[in-house]
Amino acid sequence: MIPKHEVLKIIQSSFLPLHCTCMLHDGGTMTIEVTDPANGHIDLLVVGVPLAPLTNIRAISNLVAELRQELQANQEWFAAEQRQGVWPRR
Incomplete structure (x- = not known):
């Protein structure tokens, strides 16, 4: 079994050079947030990831x-939206 802090x-x-933050929650789940340090945009946000299966x-x-x-x-979706002039919404 791998300790939780090592899993984090x-x-x-694994997401370098992007910035990844993992936040532990009661109940054995975590939130994973990946941001682009160049612009601060959140590129990925996943809530409720179970820790129990992450044993190896x-x-x-x-x-x-x-x-x-x-x-x-x-990232591909946001890039397409930007090319079409839809994103960012004002």
Whole structure:
């Protein structure tokens, strides 16, 4: 079993050079927020991620892979919105 603080460090370092913050909650869940330090925009926010399944490196790696896919999809969507002049909304 990997200690919670190590799980958080692994996840947070997986998104460099972006800034990743993991916040633990009662009930064994966490919130993961990935921001772009260049502009401060939140590129990914995931609430209620369960900690219980993150007992080994493979499980953590699978979670990080899923989060990276969501992050990429979000970044592509925002870029498309900006190109169309829809985002940011005023």
